[in-house]
Amino acid sequence: xxxxxxxxxxxxxxxxxxxxxxxxxxxxxxxxxxxxxxxxxxxxxxxxxxxxxxxxxxxxxxxxxxxxxxxxxxxxxxxxxxxxxxxxxxxxxxxxxxxxxxxxxxxxxxxxxxxxxxxxxxxxxxxxxxxxxxxxxxxxxxxxxxxxxxxxxxxxxxxxxxxxxxxxx
Amino acid sequence: xxxxxxxxxxxxxxxxxxxxxxxxxxxxxxxxxxxxxxxxxxxxxxxxxxxxxxxxxxxxxxxxxxxxxxxxxxxxxxxxxxxxxxxxxxxxxxxxxxxxxxxxxxxxxxxxxxxxxxxxxxxxxxxxxxxxxxxxxxxxxxxxxxxxxxxxxxxxxxxxxxxxxxxxxxxxxxxxxxxxxxxxxxxxxxxxxxxxxxxxxxxxxxxxxxxxxxxxxxxxxxxxxxxxxxxxxxxxxxxxxxxxxxxxxxxxxxxxxxxxxxxxxxxxxxxxxxxxxxxxxxxxxxxxxxxxxxxxxxxxxxxxxxxxxxxxxxxxxxxxxxxxxxxxxxxxxxxxxxxxxxxxxxxxxxxxxxxxxxxxxxxxxxxxxxxxxxxxxxxxxxxxxxxxxxxxxxxxxxxxxxxxxxxxxxxxxxxxxxxxxxxxxxxxxxxxxxxxxxxxxxxxxxxxxxxxxxxxxxxxxxxxxxxxxxxxxxxxxxxxxxxxxxxxxxxxxxxxxxxxxxxxxxxxxxxxxxxxxxxxxxxxxxxxxxxxxxxxxxxxxxxxxxxxxxxxxxxxxxxxxxxxxxxxxxxxxxxxxxxxxxxxxxxxxxxxxxxxxxxxxxxxxxxxxxxxxxxxxxxxxxxxxxxxxxxxxxxxxxxxxxxxxxxxxxxxxxxxxxxxxxxxxxxxxxxxxxxxxxxxxxxxxxxxxxxxxxxxxxxxxxxxxxxx
Numbered sequence: 081x082x083x084x085x086x087x088x089x090x091x092x093x094x095x096x097x098x099x100x101x102x103x104x105x106x107x108x109x110x111x112x113x114x115x116x117x118x119x120x121x122x123x124x125x126x127x128x129x130x131x132x133x134x135x136x137x138x139x140x141x142x143x144x145x146x147x148x149x150x151x152x153x154x155x156x157x158x159x160x161x162x163x164x165x166x167x168x169x170x171x172x173x174x175x176x177x178x179x180x181x182x183x184x185x186x187x188x189x190x191x192x193x194x195x196x197x198x199x200x201x202x203x204x205x206x207x208x209x210x211x212x213x214x215x216x217x218x219x220x221x222x223x224x225x226x227x228x229x230x231x232x233x234x235x236x237x238x239x240x241x242x243x244x245x246x247x248x249x
Numbered sequence: 250x251x252x253x254x255x256x257x258x259x260x261x262x263x264x265x266x267x268x269x270x271x272x273x274x275x276x277x278x279x280x281x282x283x284x285x286x287x288x289x290x291x292x293x294x295x296x297x298x299x300x301x302x303x304x305x306x307x308x309x310x311x312x313x314x315x316x317x318x319x320x321x322x323x324x325x326x327x328x329x330x331x332x333x334x335x336x337x338x339x340x341x342x343x344x345x346x347x348x349x350x351x352x353x354x355x356x357x358x359x360x361x362x363x364x365x366x367x368x369x370x371x372x373x374x375x376x377x378x379x380x381x382x383x384x385x386x387x388x389x390x391x392x393x394x395x396x397x398x399x400x401x402x403x404x405x406x407x408x409x410x411x412x413x414x415x416x417x418x419x420x421x422x423x424x425x426x427x428x429x430x431x432x433x434x435x436x437x438x439x440x441x442x443x444x445x446x447x448x449x450x451x452x453x454x455x456x457x458x459x460x461x462x463x464x465x466x467x468x469x470x471x472x473x474x475x476x477x478x479x480x481x482x483x484x485x486x487x488x489x490x491x492x493x494x495x496x497x498x499x500x501x502x503x504x505x506x507x508x509x510x511x512x513x514x515x516x517x518x519x520x521x522x523x524x525x526x527x528x529x530x531x532x533x534x535x536x537x538x539x540x541x542x543x544x545x546x547x548x549x550x551x552x553x554x555x556x557x558x559x560x561x562x563x564x565x566x567x568x569x570x571x572x573x574x575x576x577x578x579x580x581x582x583x584x585x586x587x588x589x590x591x592x593x594x595x596x597x598x599x600x601x602x603x604x605x606x607x608x609x610x611x612x613x614x615x616x617x618x619x620x621x622x623x624x625x626x627x628x629x630x631x632x633x634x635x636x637x638x639x640x641x642x643x644x645x646x647x648x649x650x651x652x653x654x655x656x657x658x659x660x661x662x663x664x665x666x667x668x669x670x671x672x673x674x675x676x677x678x679x680x681x682x683x684x685x686x687x688x689x690x691x692x693x694x695x696x697x698x699x700x701x702x703x704x705x706x707x708x709x710x711x712x713x714x715x716x717x718x719x720x721x722x723x724x725x726x727x728x729x730x731x732x733x734x735x736x737x738x739x740x741x742x743x744x745x746x747x748x749x750x751x752x753x754x755x756x757x758x759x760x761x762x763x764x765x766x767x768x769x770x771x772x773x774x775x776x777x778x779x780x781x782x783x784x785x786x787x788x789x790x791x792x793x794x795x796x797x798x799x800x801x802x803x804x805x806x807x808x809x810x811x812x813x814x815x816x817x818x819x820x821x822x823x824x825x826x827x828x829x830x831x832x833x834x835x836x837x838x839x840x841x842x843x844x845x846x847x848x849x850x851x852x853x854x855x856x857x858x859x860x861x862x863x864x865x866x867x868x869x870x871x872x873x874x875x876x877x878x879x880x881x882x883x884x885x886x887x888x889x890x891x892x893x894x895x896x897x898x899x900x901x902x903x904x905x906x907x908x909x910x911x912x913x914x915x916x917x918x919x920x921x922x923x924x925x926x927x928x929x930x931x932x933x934x935x936x937x938x939x940x941x942x943x944x945x946x947x948x949x950x951x952x953x954x955x956x957x
Contacts, residue, residue, distance in 0.1 A: 102839045103839045103840055105888060107890075141786075142785075142786025142787070143786055143787055143788055144788075145788045145791055145792075147791055194790075194791040195791075196787075196788035196789070196791065228788070228793070230785075230786040230787075230788070230793060231786060232786050233786075233836075233837075233890060234783065234784030234785055234786060234793070234836075234837075234890040234891075235784075235890045235891065236784075236793050236890070236891060
């Protein structure tokens, strides 16, 4: 009886395993070629931030989201966003000390941007070209631009880039 | 034999089992009967009995962790050394935890809510592998953990005191138990305290939501905690009667891992690294009070049992107030509070009709009342009323074969209250208080059944069972609508969910003699409408949207256990488990289920010395053991978004214990060294796998106890 059930179980396994190739197990990709903004690019309040990138997926792309948040506390991301401020070049190694002294009042007037974008159905490749106005009153300092991209299956890829916002000329 | 006239007598007979009789897996009929309520039948599913000695030897910081060395049981690590139990890969609300005859009701849906039960007040654990809705109702769809205290004390006064410590989070603690008996009256009291520091991991940094976060001294910031538990029991027992009033209170306060918690990944102004023992924000505090009254009358031909209980689970989660999106800076640190009251009434009756037949009937009623507070929203306020009735028949055809079958009907009514944000969100030109949860009233009906056979003779024990089980959707699944702050995703409930159902077939074949025990427990199950939180391609409020859906799921697997005793002082023990799961419909058809356990194997060599070998060493009895085991885990490539494939791993572990018995007291020393090679590995079933935090490195735990 036990062996019977085991055989049924193993048989089902073999049957079902055959279809495993249908699964999408690959997250979408954001191409680094031609990606703007480049790391540590400088923009001025009132400028237009030009986000341009190519994304691909082996099956079908989903949607994407762009978010800009301040990096006044000098945190680091595992993707490309680097710390561009020379004064703080060594902060990454000493982060546990740095964040003790982080002054949260710095974040006053910081620019916050968060927008969802859709990609048409059925795309395996998509070129996004988004122009985001930087507000006139955006506080100066370092910001991170976060790009989140999904595919149809629900996999997500995140890319972050550091940018610098300066005041008016 | 099946229905002892006194529960007490049988419980005592279990305690009286000599250590060499209590092997890791034993199928002794007396034991099986004993730790079940006498109104409950012996399950025709695979069940494992664990006694206080086993629990002690595990030396685990949590109850669920002490079970993970059992094939078919997993401990899903949820951070800070906390873990949740799972049976055959199903945990959270797919596992019923029956504590002292009453379903334990906390906020078990939560990703970082541990089990609010003092492990030192638990003397027997029965693990029922497989759906057991007939006797235990909703949630028993994956299995049941029956936790029970030992029977009435047999002496005027007795007790136990223990001290314990472990290195991985510098934990230390103490637990004391006193108990006594005067004629037919008895009392018991338990108290436990433990304190632990930040949890250490073998890595210098980790990646969370694309952020690279360095760790100070390889510890997880702010994961220290404290726990205090107390329990009191007053009882009366005579030939046929047993009545008992019990009160359990647990209190725990612990920090949330500061770098992987909150509405945003941010660097706090709190100096987390100044002390490894302090509890800063964000943190959680939980009180769980359980008052229960148990009464049973048991006779050769009939018996009744009544359990009534009230539980209050109060959970407070505090975090630094931070403005997020359109939410302004909140006025205080109370991010979330849940206050849940649960009243339970269970009644069961048994009649022995002729020598061969036993009929059982029962009624289980429960009322839940949940209120939330704080500036963060995850689940709405709700009330739930549920009631189940069942009838089952057991037919002992002869001394070898027992058949049983039963039917059950359940009704549940859930009422969810509307919730709107406390702050306004601009929509076009106006500002609106966004509604997160709408008023909802749902009725759920479930009809379930089960049938099984049990064959026992000549060293064989064969059990087969088929049955249908169900689970009522919980408030989070019906009405959640917000950001899950643990994992940075937007979770949306589904108010149209139907009760989750499952059809399952279980088989257990075991054979043993004096020197060998061999067992195989295969199972297969089908869920027509498994409630699954599916990651979508969409974004909502800037985060990826996860939506509750119902899909068809097929699961199967098996556990295998082998114990060989080639010499009276040596046990060779090998356990293995394998689980396969697959979604058959919906947008994730073809995928498995999240946190699917990879195949596991655990070979162990255990050398034990019994009184006979060392009788003259001391003026009394002494026995002890030394063991070495390897935990082997296969790789897991059956993943669903957002999981990553996990490589296989193995760890080497050692354990030893010595018991010295004097006239009326026993001194026991137990020590365990886990992962002695300090292997850095990732556990696919751990919550920390998602954020690439490896499991703990080497850890030594020790306990000294005195029983008198």
